[in-house]
Amino acid sequence: MARVIVDVMPKPELLDPQGKAVAGALPRLGFTQFQAVRQGKRFELEAAGPPTPELLEAARQAATVVLSNPVIEDVVSVRFDQADDAVAGDPA
Amino acid sequence: MTTRIGVVTFPGTLDDRDALRAVRLAGAEGVPLWHGDRSLHGVDAVVLPGGFSYGDYLRAGAIARFAPVMESIVAAAGGGLPVLGICNGFQVLTESHLLPGSMVKNNHLTFICREQRLRVENNGTAWTNQFAHGQEIVIPLKNQDGQFVADQRTLDQLEAEGRVAFRYQGWNPNGSRRDIAGITNEAGNVVGLMPHPEHAVEQGFGPDSAAGPRAGRDGLSFFASVIHHMAETGTALARG
Numbered sequence: 001m002a003r004v005i006v007d008v009m010p011k012p013e014l015l016d017p018q019g020k021a022v023a024g025a026l027p028r029l030g031f032t033q034f035q036a037v038r039q040g041k042r043f044e045l046e047a048a049g050p051p052t053p054e055l056l057e058a059a060r061q062a063a064t065v066v067l068s069n070p071v072i073e074d075v076v077s078v079r080f081d082q083a084d085d086a087v088a089g090d091p092a
Numbered sequence: 093m094t095t096r097i098g099v100v101t102f103p104g105t106l107d108d109r110d111a112l113r114a115v116r117l118a119g120a121e122g123v124p125l126w127h128g129d130r131s132l133h134g135v136d137a138v139v140l141p142g143g144f145s146y147g148d149y150l151r152a153g154a155i156a157r158f159a160p161v162m163e164s165i166v167a168a169a170g171g172g173l174p175v176l177g178i179c180n181g182f183q184v185l186t187e188s189h190l191l192p193g194s195m196v197k198n199n200h201l202t203f204i205c206r207e208q209r210l211r212v213e214n215n216g217t218a219w220t221n222q223f224a225h226g227q228e229i230v231i232p233l234k235n236q237d238g239q240f241v242a243d244q245r246t247l248d249q250l251e252a253e254g255r256v257a258f259r260y261q262g263w264n265p266n267g268s269r270r271d272i273a274g275i276t277n278e279a280g281n282v283v284g285l286m287p288h289p290e291h292a293v294e295q296g297f298g299p300d301s302a303a304g305p306r307a308g309r310d311g312l313s314f315f316a317s318v319i320h321h322m323a324e325t326g327t328a329l330a331r332g
Contacts, residue, residue, distance in 0.1 A: 018201075066150075067150070
């Protein structure tokens with residue numbers, strides 16, 4: 001079984017309202033070290049077969065077409081779960 | 093011949109019944125359309141109503157975009173079928189790339205529900221031709237993800253081509269770029285807006301207006317516009 005991790009973040013030039021809300025809550029709870037927070041999404045895609053470059057490419061496609069909206073978000077990372085990294089030969 | 097206006101129901105759609113009622117009150121026939129049915133049943137125009145299609149999971153409108161009915165709507169819109177996207181329906185239109193830009197959470201992070209003043213910036217579309225240019229209207233606004241965003245180039249292009257259909261007046265309720273409440277495509281047959289015309293169609297159930305409390309019926313003109321548009325351009329071609 002292979003697991004692909006896809007990370008999607010709001011575009012840096014966009015105000016991230018959810019991140020802003022979290023950033024506002026942190027100091028109220030005593031976490032005064034952090035000035036800014038951005039909140040994104042992590043997807044875990046599981047496939048029955050071995051981790052192959054083709055599988056990673058399919059995940060990249062899915063990340064672009066479905067998992068993110070390029071108007072407001074960037075796909076920042078598409079990678080195999082740590083355990084599979086060595087097998088994948090992922091150039092990224 | 094009565095204009096037939098289809099109203100799509102997705103799982104989680106909220107305002108389909110109100111939209112069908114608005115269509116009827118405007119003098120057209122309302123035709124319920126189902127998300128899983130590719131057929132548009134020969135309707136003259138389509139409304140994508142408000143709500144929370146597929147629970148707004150992933151992104152508002154993102155999953156609805158892949159519904160079978162949307163394939164037919166995207167194709168027909170390319171051929172001139174009038175399509176109105178209201179609130180969640182507007183989000184579906186941007187996710188389908190029928191309209192540019194996107195909607196993100198309101199800048200104040202809260203759900204908002206209010207009677208909203210708008211200025212009609214483009215009265216040359218299939219859904220706005222019964223308004224005067226620059227007319228001020230009041231219709232309800234209720235959303236969580238209503239902040240319209242697009243890159244500078246897209247915003248400049250929308251302005252230059254006169255494709256901003258509606259602008260918020262008095263107060264920008266969600267942080268939308270350039271106070272944009274609604275836009276249209278190049279051909280003027282596809283219009284999307286965040287506020288809800290279908291909630292301002294009936295005496296006693298609309299926003300407060302000069303005519304009296306809850307007497308606002310500015311929303312009717314959206315549906316009257318598309319009826320007029322169909323009368324001008326002839327009946328719809330036979331569509332799926």
